[in-house]
Amino acid sequence: AMGYTTGIDRRALADVSGYFGLLAERADKPRGQVATYDPALYEHQVPGGMISNLRSQLVAMRMEHRMPEILEEAARVRKDLGYPILVSPFAQYIITQSVLNVVQGERYKTVPDEVRKYAMGFYGRLAAAPSDEFLNRAGIRSQDLSTERAGADLEPSLPKLRRELGASATDEDLLLSTFYDRSLLEPLKAPPQAYRFSTTPLLELVRYIESRSDVRQARVKFANTEITLSA
Template identity: 65%
Template sequence: MTDLSIMQRTSAPHDRGTRTFGLVDVTLRDAHQCLWSTRMTTSTMTPILGAIDRVGYAYVNILGGAVFDVCVRYLQENPWRRVGLLCDRLATPCDGLTRGQSLYTFELFPDDIVALNSSVLAGLGLSVLTVYDALNDNRNIVSSVRSAHEAGMKVNAMLTYTLSPVHTDAYYVERAKELVALRADFISVKDPTGLLTPERGRTLFPALVAAVGEIPLQLHSHAQSGLAPEVYEVAMAAGFSLGHTAVTPLANGASLPAAQEIDARATRQGFATNVDLAALAEVSDYFDWVCERDDKPRGRVAEYDPALYEHQVPGGMISNLKSQLATMNMAHRLPEILEEAAQVRRDLGYPILVSPFAQYIITQAVLNVVQGERYKTIPDEVRKYAMGYYGRLAAQPADVFLERARIRDDERVEEAPAAHLAPAVPRLRAQLGVSASDEDILLAAFYSPELLAPLKKSEPAYEDKTSPLAEMIRYLGAQRDLTHARVRFGGMDMTLSAARG
């Protein structure tokens, strides 16, 4: 697909005479991050890429901070290899997400590391760099936007959504105007916890459409409240161009809404989506089979829970918290911790519960509950947040917190976070030697040699095609004793019973 055809397809919705709405697929990134703890391997992805290409997506999102980090820490896969392989095999243009000045980890990196990262991603074939800052401090994405454009990529800049007295429609309009000034190619509303409601969308979305002019708007809203599909309809009607979705069974719950449902809703409203439903069914069948084969959870449509709008903790984080509390025989204290998390968030000036601040808020809440005293212990990262080390706060922290944190006036940071970071690339090049590639330089900036050592192993030759039937036959051939199995093929559930000697 040429760049011209991509532009025609993605920018057409801003022509009010054309009713089209494109889909961005997040199955290979955010969906398994939410439902499978980011554990989808490259070998699981590659066999179904041909069918994903035939669906008709505008873009396929293949990279994010957690994906990059889990590749290194847990899957022992080289993330650069994955990005290059997927960009090479997918004809649909690929999109990758970074966390602004933090890129893939929770640490802040200097501008020269950010720029080198953009250059490497563009060289691997990435078409769009999606970037956000967890505080909506757009000073933290300037170097990402600039370097991505210099490397030849388009930029999708995100507004991270939350609910609080200070995160008003006017607040988001001002942040959107800053992104317009940065010359973003797309602007997205990122709703990581699924807090958007149709009512809020009816005021916020038209205000953003008016503020951004001809820049196409995208919606990325998780399905944790159960309201996301209705919110997507409101976005379509307001003039949004693209919506982020996942295929069943990796949609819904803590993930994003199902591509099938959003496609159906768009069609009923008279929008063209360019979606090939047969190809979409093939992709869904494949991942349904993977769920069965690997005993992976499927996303379920969430029930509306008013408590979500108080604690605002993403579903994936609640699952991890439950698991950790269970190991400490504290599972019964989860409601108390979630209630405390809501109070901590208020006291800290309403940070958005997205990485890394979601982790900071939960950690502080657990400490408060376990110690029986609020802010008896304050982690260094929480103090640094309150000092402005990570960026500009949406609101001043409460006096009760500031008194316990004992932050001196000379500790407060007013400048952009990257301003106090020295360049790192010259030091790393001298350290690693002339034979080190740009990819090596970046990995060394992010991780210790011990974590990187397993990446030196040779990787398998990834398969490039499959079908649910082929997967079923391969699975059966590997079993010595098969007594009962459930498979899905051609949209039909089947139960197999067999015995082999």
């Protein structure tokens, strides 16, 4: 619609979409929704998952109409903070500050402590210097900026984590436990979900239709062949 060409095989894309749509229906899962291409993504760079969560929260607060304002403000806040990479937790800092700026109607009227600490260099060297507007509104002076190594004031956490996980923990277990909450790691231990695949998709389709009491009729058309199945 915008005149861009991608070289994507649309027919193959439709086949893949249909395949995963069928899997979603079998597993009683919601089908994915196609997101509209938004060039503004290159400005604010907010991850898609965070946009979805933000939209859900705004809907709950009946503020979904302010979503465009917040994303526009996110691009400005990111610039003011020296262009941090938008991964956790920095993406959360940017969005939190952007929401505050928009909702309160005044930029940097409230600056969370974590945002202030980031700008002061407590989490490592910044990609670029924060803007004077931000530093002034946040009350950060040049002598407040950290010049030490980011982890200098932190207690080593690896020995404590090794004791908690036990001697059988692998290096991979330690890394995962360092970055993720334990509750998020439990699903990784679950066995893989088994799906039945078939080299005869038509036969598989017939069996699937037979198993569904709510399907009364199905029509399959391929090339010059058409088959109608009725209950």
